Amino acid sequence: MISTDENLINSDKNLLKLISSQYITEEEFEQLYDNSVILRFNKGEVLLKQGMKTTHLVFITKGMVKFNYQDGSGKNLILTIAKAPSILGGANIFYDNTNIFSITAIEDCEGYLIDVEKLKTIALNNSNFTMKVLELVSGMFKTSVFNFISLAHKQVNGRIAEILLYLSRTIYESETFTLNLSRQEFAEFVGCSKENVINTLRKFHNEGIIEVAGKHIIIIDSEKLNKISKVG
Amino acid sequence: MISTDENLINSDKNLLKLISSQYITEEEFEQLYDNSVILRFNKGEVLLKQGMKTTHLVFITKGMVKFNYQDGSGKNLILTIAKAPSILGGANIFYDNTNIFSITAIEDCEGYLIDVEKLKTIALNNSNFTMKVLELVSGMFKTSVFNFISLAHKQVNGRIAEILLYLSRTIYESETFTLNLSRQEFAEFVGCSKENVINTLRKFHNEGIIEVAGKHIIIIDSEKLNKISKVG
């Protein structure tokens, strides 16, 4: 799914970096951290809910979340996975205050709230800062288009290979990792049925490309996986 | 594919509107029109090429274009269709100067060039303007996510119904229109094979939902088409 180096997560990291760097002052930065109360979210808990107006962003300092969308008929789709540290909800700030999708903890999380109005005030008084945010949002747009393309062009094989590489490289940062998504959720990420995920993972396993034992996954032949993700 | 009211085309219209309205001065607006030479593009001609650095945007005053992406293996995908008046290339301005996709005339077009550097200068000196552009880019992001969702969730039936409604309502603004896309291009827009497009159009025709005679299409039962696009 994510075929470029830039993605929501990296963008959020950049946002974090830029907020705390040369573009705004220390005081402005401090203002953003509302009342500095640490919030705790349990696995499965919704941090931001699709369709609701948001007055705050969440800056998670610990844990992992999914960006999930539910359509009219109740079908779910996972747009991406993000891990701390990350600012969540950034995609909509300057458009309107309605969340396009939900953000749900897939493991226990900790974080702070950031007031959107304060963020906007800082942006209005600081053109350079606004330009940086603009770059950021454009980057997200680009990523989203690449997602779109990947989904349209590739079959399940290619998508699963792509997502395995993404999880390994960007999320878990290791060839060996323990998935904290169910097969159903994995399927919602790929955009296919859960049976298809199970079969494809087993096929990759049988071909010696990966090692699968329940949620424990080892990427053995990332070269081959890469080829599959490219050919689609 | 386009399931919300906002889309690339409308966003571009807004950009046009906002550039020429309260956010920048008359002089600034005039500056944007480089040297005011009208360019003509024939059907099939590429206005902006995927992978190339762009120093200019194109403001088309006449004609229709497709946003198309070509992947490594030569497969094509049409992201959207836009018609004049529209500013093209806006999605990438503030990110980097490389085009993510190509923009190709699907009928003869006329337009002007807009210098990106000049646009940036105006943005830097005008926070309100930048904020507006930010809103615009966020809107595009949102649309792109909805596209992504539609593609992931719906089967060909639903996607074709959706695209037919989009073409009718947004592009041709009539229940009766003459398509200026080949069946192959239509398939690249839907994200399926051309045979699938042909069969589905005939099926819709046989069911009395639309009337198809070559490139000439009449939407007869938009209610039913809407239902198909929703159920997917």
Place this chain on the structure above:
DNA sequence: CTAAAAAAGTGAAATATTACATTTTTTATA
């Protein structure tokens, strides 16, 4: 106007994907 090229259309076979029914395994919890 006509030949050549491109696009549209067709049907059947091959492939990919989903849906279903069911069993096994894992996880949560009383």
Place this chain on the structure above:
DNA sequence: TATAAAAAATGTAATATTTCACTTTTTTAG
């Protein structure tokens, strides 16, 4: 720890989609 509930796994049938080989129609260029 026993039990219930949830998730994972599996094989098969049904469905959706693509691919291919081909014919017909339309468009284009000389």
